[in-house]
Amino acid sequence: MQHPERRLLISVDMERYSRRSNLQQYEAQRYFRELLHEAAGAVGLDRVAWTTQQAGDGELAVVPREVSESRVIGRFVPELNRRLRNHNSSRLPAARIRLRVAVHQGLVHLDGANGFPGNAVIFVCRLCEAEPIKRALATFPEAGVALVVSTEIFRDVVTEYPEEMRPERFVRIEVAHPDKDFREYAWLCVVDEDLTAVVVPGVSPTLGEDAAQAAEKLVDTTEEKAANSATEHGEIRTGDIRVKGQNAIGSGATAIGSLGRDANFGTSRGNPQ
Template sequence: MRHPERRLLISVDMERYSRRTNLQQYEAQKHFRDLLHEAAGDVGLDRVAWTTQQAGDGELAILPRDVAESRVIGRFVPELNRRLRGYNSSRVPAARIRLRIAVHQGLVHLDGANGFPGNAVVFVCRLGEAEPVKEALAAFPDAGVALIVSTEIYRDVVTEYPEEMRPERFRRVEVVHPDKGFREDAWLCVVDEDMSATPSDAASTPPPPPRKAGSGAEHRREPSGSPVTGTRPGTGGIRTGDVRVDGQNAIGHGATAIGSVGRDATLGGGPEGREP
């Protein structure tokens, strides 16, 4: 047995594959493979070098050591989504290809007798099978990809490269498979869709992304229990006693103070504060 290697893992599954006819499954498999190859080639990734385990409705891919995670999540997945949207635009719903993609990293044995042994492999497959991913993709009929990543990938890759990854589009979800004893947090987005604009419960509203030490204001209370200063969850405002200040950063030109007198007062002499 060779030593396991730490690799980036991608699980890809087609939506509603089992509901297709034999001919539709045959066609979907062909176009699924072609779309993956074309999207990878367009962003400089060599799919031939990927170690894959095929299934009729998708694949598990183990990427080479030198592949950058940011290129996979920030470029390959969006390009694949773009191609899927174009492909689906001229097809009836039953013939469309929409994907659930899960990304994780960890130790995996590449010399298994019947696959790739390793808990990281099990983990990434559990993410891709999660109900929140299926519900989120179903909530956006025009979308091509619902992407779910492990907490490690979100922390180490997505939040570190915000210009490419758009971490504000991700929502923290709980992935639960009771029959398998699996319960883990993960981060979910539907590529090129604003999940906050839908009332669907497919994804939970997350706390702010992980902060570095010393950043942001802390919410504290006096011994009496009344809040003194700090951020007001969900508004970005500041409350002092019975006065709340709203507006971008809750300070400066255009912020609005709402006091116990029951009327708004505009701070800084500018127009009324507006939500960002």
Template sequence: MRHPERRLLVCVDMERYSRRTNLQQYEAQHDFHRLLREAAGDVGMDRVGWTTQQSGDGELAILPHDIPEARVIGRFVPELNRLLRRYNASRLPAARIRLRVAVHQGMVHLDGANGFPGQAVVLVSRLCDAEPVRRALAAFPEAGIALVVSADIYRDVVTEYPEELRPDRFRRIDVVHASKGFQEPAWLCVVDEDLASWVDGSPESNPPAGDTSDVSARRSRAIRDGDIPAPGGIRTGDITVEGQNAIGPGATAIGSIGRDANLGGGTDR
């Protein structure tokens, strides 16, 4: 076994690949590789040196040591997005190529018997397959790429060497694969789109009807911490009195002592 190497990893996956016909899959695979090669060449990178593990609808690429991480994030990804938008403009939705791209760095074995062993490979694959990334790309039909990067890449590359991708265009997400016991923070952007207008309508973001326990708990904490005022209540100094009549049976006072004080014989919360 050779020693593992610290490398930059790029995982790419095509949207809605399995819904294509056989001929559409054949064409998409061919054009996918051509577009990646053109985008890399346009920013001075040679795809020949990339170590890749192919799948029908994407690839995992382990990049050479001499490719700057900032060039991958700040130039290659935007250039690939431009090529995809141009490619998709003349095609029906079913034939368009739209990509989820994940970037991470870490230790990886290049001599595995059936792929590339390493937790960095697992993490970048989980990021690429994350539901928030899928939903964000689906929310912007004209976009070419939804890019998700690990917290390390966001801190060390995006915020320090942004080039064409501004840090304020990224949005923090939690990537969760409950069945695999996986949960990691990451940063997401849809290239050339404004995520500030995106509302993630996922089930985990919206509790089922009638289930307000989590919402109530967050609201109580926000009121107690002073992040939001108590609706319909009265604030005097650092004491907020909340209740239908502000003062009276069942009303609740929230103060800086860190716990709720019950007024008028109501029940402690």
């Protein structure tokens, strides 16, 4: 097993794919790939270098390390939206291609036997499957792309390097899959539409908060909950060191560092034996 790599992950799904006839699915797949490649090429991205896992109605892409996150979100996504709108303008609703796009980053194994193992992969796919993003795309029949990004991506990329995106058009949503024990916050927009001006079930405004501050608050809250949970379970974290045991102090306590080895602490001064 190779070491995992931290990468940008993109999950893409076609709207209403299963409702198409066999021939319509065949055509949709062909145009789907063409439009993705053309949009990437138009903004200087080489899609051939992307590592992808294909599905009939979409794909999961692991983007190369050297690719700029701001270019993917701030230029590739808007370009894809423009091309989809142009493609759909001359087609009946049943033949149109409209996409849900989710973006996240995290550790992923690229040498999996049947895909890309990693919680970040599961996370980005859960975002793409969220009901609020489906409802938001359905609210705007002429739209090409509904984009949902993790809180970290929104804070670090969208608000800092917006390129052609408008951070104020993003709204905060809760992504919940109770049957899969998944509940997280994310940020959603329908490209070139004002989602903040309509009421969509499951989509909440930022309640007047500055978007970047709201994203920062969510990240801080998540980290605080993780720290509290560790303390409740008799565990103390200091940087890369996690100490656990009887009250996390004294004889029998265990320290676990980044190398994954346990160091037992003695009774005299707490020095590793």
